[in-house]
Structure formats: structure tokens, C-alpha cells
Amino acid sequence: MFHPKKVAISVVLSVSLFVVGCAEEKTETAAKTPPPLNVETVTVHKKKLPLWMQYTGMTKASSDQEIRARVSGRLEKIYFRDGAYVKEGDRLFLIEQSEYKSNLRSAKAKKQRDLASLALAKADMNRYRPLVKDGLAPRATLEEYEAKYGELLATVEADNAAIQNAELALSYTRITAPVSGQVSARRVDVGNLVGYGESTLLTTILQSDKIYAYFSPSESDVQKIYKFRSRKKLPAFIEVRGQGEDVLKRKRLDGYVDFANNTVDPLTSTISMRATIDNRGRSVYPGTFVYINVFVTDEFDFIMVPPQAVFEDQLGKFVYTVDADSTTKRTSVTTNYSSRYYTGIAEGLHDGDRVVISGLMKVKDGRLLEPTDVTETKGIVAVMKAHKLIPDEVTE
Template identity: 50%
Template sequence: MFKKLLVGFILLLIITGCGEQKKQKAVKETPPLPVKVVTIKSSNIPIWMPYTGKTQASSSQEVRARVSGILEEIYYQDGDTVNKGDKLFKIEQMDYIAELELQKAKKNRDLAGLKLAQADVKRYSILAKEGLAPQADLEAYQAKAEAIEADIAYDNAKIDQAELMLSYTIVTAPIDGQVSRRLVDIGNLVGKNETTLLTTINQVDPLYAYFAPSEEDFQKIDRLRSSEVMDAYIDISYNSKSLQKERIFGHVNFSDNTVNPDTSTITMRVEFANKDKRIFPGTFVYVNVFVTDKIPLVGIPPQVIFEDQQGKFVYIVDNKNSAQRLYVKPVYESRFFVLMKPGVLKDGDKVIVNGLIRLKSDLKVAISDVTDTQGIEAIIKNNNLVPLRNVP
């Protein structure tokens, strides 16, 4: 009985050993994992700083009644695009025409009086010279003529004023832009004891986008910027397929001189063309500011970065075609790429960009180089990240 058990136990060991040998052989025969890689090459990569912002009209003008009267005409439709000088409203003119005619009549009366006074001066000049009239009478007529000349100058000023007031009865557009809805209707009394607001005009071409980087970011931008005028572009943040695919370029034309004490931010502004007027003031946008492309850096796609307790790392391929974990220290991260100083990642290193969840150190891989389509230069080109001054 004991011999039978011993023989059975030996047979079991033999069978188990054979199974382990087969498993080990199967492991050894596992083919390399096919992966795609990009080859590292340090270069001057353009750095864009992303922010959220809000658009605002480059000029916004209130159109007010500068004279009082009944509104007689409205020459535009709500929402029309107008040019500077276009007629918008007409206020009744009868009182202002009458005032102008009154001032002209007064001037004509004074001109007639001046003609008579000048004749008296001429006549008394001869008489006084011959001693036939007192010198005092001559001086009185001279003073009268001068007073009438002053009255005529006053009349001219009053005529100019009357013409100006009459011109105010035709309300014109002070700027090019889009007119808002009218705030008064025909027949309303406007301008009585106040400058009645009639409508507003927004100039939306060009359009501004305001954003507020932190004080630290502002100092970084100011320190690293490679040109006096910084390029920028905006992406529309709302869900519009036609606009989401369009990138609108412009430039930074203003930065405030004061830090907001509540938010520790500094307001900046991008100006960009809006010729088709599809973007309205008050739209939330993504603002991207070009800082520099004068610093040699290493760039990789953002999806290849992993992180554990020791820090951020990527997988590279060593000279034995095995995957190896390499810890890195990014200096700049965006949704397009991650940048770091040359050193840890060296020119010629091959970074794995797919199959990442299946990777582990020392795993054999079979590589396919996709640098031309997924490398840093392809990312810059495909996402239109070339600064405007570098575009031919």
C-alpha cells in the first residue's frame, strides 16, 4: 500500500514539473508588445499660456438727445450695422429753425445800425477836423460804431450756436458699429431737462478679449516674452461647431498697471479682427498668449505622462528593445504638449505613446516610429501653434 502511494506521489511531481516547464516555455515565447514611439529632439518650441476670458466691444457709445423736443423720425432698424455719421433719429426742428432765423434777423438789424454809425463817424470826423463839431460828439459816434461791431460779433456767435442746436436735432452715429434696440419711440418727448438715452452702439470690429493672469504668470510672461508685441489667439468656449474649429488670431495690446488686491491678478487684453461680426461682446472665450520660442526644450504628448508617489514618469525604449520607466520634471504643461528641459530625456530617446496601460519595466516591445505624425513638430503644425510672425 505504501509503495503504491509513493509511486503515485512521484508521478504527481513529474506531471506538475512538466506543467511548470510548459508555462515557463510559454512565457519565454510571448511575443514583444507592439508599441508606437516618438523620437526625442530638443528644439525651440513655442510656449502659449492659456487663460479664460470674456469679449468686450472695442468701443461702446451711448447715443443721447442733446436738445429737447418731440422725436419725429427713426432712420434705422434695431440691430442694424451703421457707419459713423449715419442718421439715426430726428427731433422736431421748428423751434430751432425759428431761433436761427431770429438771430440772423438781429444780425441784419445790427449791420444796418453799423452802417449808419459808420456814416456818422465819417461825417463827424470831417466836421470835427474843421472845428464845426465837438470832438466829444465824434468820440461818441465812434464808440457807438464799435459797440454795434461787438453786437455783430455776438450775433455771429448766437447764429453759430443756433445752427449747432439745429444740427443736434439730427442725431447721427458717433462710431461705426452695431446699433442696439431703440429706447424711445416716435412721438416721445426727449431731452427735456436731461440728455435722454436713445440707444447704444457697440463697435465689434475689432473686438477685445479681457483675461486676468496671476501676478506670478504675468511676471513669467514679462520675463520670458521674446517680442514687444505678443501674438495671441482665442477659441470660442460655447458649443458652436462652426466656431469651435476656427482659431482667431490677434495680439495683446494692453496690460494693466495695478494688481487686483482681491484676486492677485493683472488684467490684460487681446485685440482681434471680427469682420463678419459673428462674435458678440460678453462671449466667454479661451485666450492663448504666445510667450516665446527662444528656449531649447523637449516636448512630448501630454497623454504619455503617468504619475505615482515618486513623481511623473514616461516609458522609453532602451537599447535592448525593453520598456523602461523614466521619471521626468515638466516645466510647462498644456493640452497640446508637455515641455521639459533637455537632460533627463535626451535627443534620440524613444518615448512610447500607446498601449501604456499594458506597459511595465523590462517588457519587450516592438516599436513603430510615429514621430512624423505624433511628434512635437507635428503637434505644433496640426494645432496651428506657429506664432503669426513666423507664418509666411
């Protein structure tokens, strides 16, 4: 039997369920759509920027002098404090001299005796020459005097050599610094016997006003450096931590590359190179691990991005760029040069592209963004200026 009230109730229930379902669907859709992600971006441009290639390496003193005893004897004096800075010619050690002074006096006395004998032989020779000429004396006697005179001349020459050796040995008892630098701790104490049996090591001097920074770029990097370099003498610098109140700051020490090995290490496919660094303030010690920055060229156009913006997966390297509608786009790129401060992009980016540099763990392809352009403060030019890689007058 047909009941109008029941039909009306059923229609109302159906409409209610439909409205509720639509509302839930809209709520669920709204919940699945995340809000725009706040990120920082930089706008890239292709321009001439100085290309610096960066490597890790170790410093070494430009001169490492071992100070050894060249004569034997008892050590009498030490003139320096352990670890002090000494100048070339400064006194370091004194070995007892009595024996060597005695040897020198003996050598000089022997020369005086031989000079007296030489004078007598010369007088005898001069006296006999006219007698032999006039036939009043045999020639054999004159020849004996001439031979004696020549023998004594040779003896005096030997005496001169003996005196020089004695003076040299005496000078070796006074040990001075061959170069300026920092002296190590003494290896022997006053009163010790030195120089017996072997050349005793007394101390060492490291010359660090000028310091070497050794690094090992790959063979391909070395080929690129020499292919694209725009200067014959390649500038280089290292950064070291400051001292005193500036301990948190980094100090730049400049120099130049002055050596590259002529062979490739077969185990690592690298080539050893060296930069000579001005270290007059002795800001860095030998044996310190450092970053060496080597200038290559400023004559080519590059597009550069911060290193953290470049990702790599099974499909290759990519960055996240921002479309006109503020949506993320995965952009495949090919890189060339890179350092701690930038990565060069060979292919994939163009002038004016906006590259995401923050919030990268949350960014996905197609994600709606709320981008903030920080090119002026965090762009490549700003970063390179901060590390003194380019002049201040260069702009983005």
C-alpha cells in the same frame, strides 16, 4: 510487514501529486503574467519650436458708443433696423426740428437788425470825426458814437455765437453714427419725448471689426514673457467655431498684444493684458470666452510632450517611457511652459526617449508593452502644425 506493492503505489501517487502541483504552479504563474499592453508612443527631441503660452479670457468690443439725445423734443424718425450694421455717418434718428429752425431764423434776424444799427453808428462816427477835428462839434458826441459802434460790434459777435449755437442745436436733431458697427435695439420709439431733464439713451453701437481679448496671466508668466520674448510686438490669436457648413471647424483670428497693466492684482497675483484681434468677418461677439494664444519666442530649444502624458503624485511629476526591452519605466520630470497642446519638459527627458501617450490608465512601472510609434501623426510637431502654431515645412 513489508509490502512491495504498497510502496510502489505510494511512490506513483507522490510523483503524480508533484507533477500536478508543478503544472498548477506553471498555470498560475502564466495567469499572473499579463500580455503586452498595446500603447502609442512618441519620440521626443530637443529642438527650436515656437513657444506659445495660452490663457482663457473674454472678448470686448474695441468701441462701445452710447447714442444719446443731446437736445430735447419729440422723436420723429428712426432710420435703422434693430441689430443692423451701420457705417460711420449713417442716419440713426431725427428729433423734431421746428423749434430749432425757428430759433436759428430768430438769431439770424437779430444779427441783421444789429448789423443795420452797426452801419448807422459807423456812419455817424465817420461824419462827426472831421467836424470834431475842425472844432465844429463837441468831442463828447463823437466819443458817444464811437462807444455805440464798439458796443454794436460786440453785439454782432454775440449774434454770430447765437447763430452757431442755434445751428449746432439744429444739427443735434439729426443723429448719425459716430463709428461703424452693430447697433443694438432702439431704446425709444417714434413719438416719445427725449432729452428732457437728462440725456436720453437712444441705442448703442459696438465696433467689432477689431475686437479686444482680455486675459490675466500670472505675474511670473508675464515676467517670463518679457524676459524671453524674441519680438517687440507679440503675435497672438484666438480660435472660434466656424459658421454654416464649417460649424464644426475652428477658425483662427490673428492679432497682437498691445496692452499690459502696470499693477498686479493683489487678490489674484495676475496682471491684466489685452490682445487686439482682427475680426473683420465678425466671427466672434463681444463677451465671448476664448483661448488667447500668445507667441513668446522661437529662439530656444525645448523638449515637449502631449499634456496627457504628464502625471503628478506625492513624489512629483513623471511620465512613462519605454526601455529598449519594451518595458515601462516611470521617469521623473520637471516642467516649464504648458498649454492645451503641449507641456515643456525642463529636466528628465533626453533626445530619442519614447514617451507613452495612450493606455495610460493601465500602464504601470515595469509593465511589458507593445508600443506603436505615432510621432509622425500625434507628435508635438504634428499637433502644432494642425493648430497652425508652426510652418508646415518644420519636421520632427
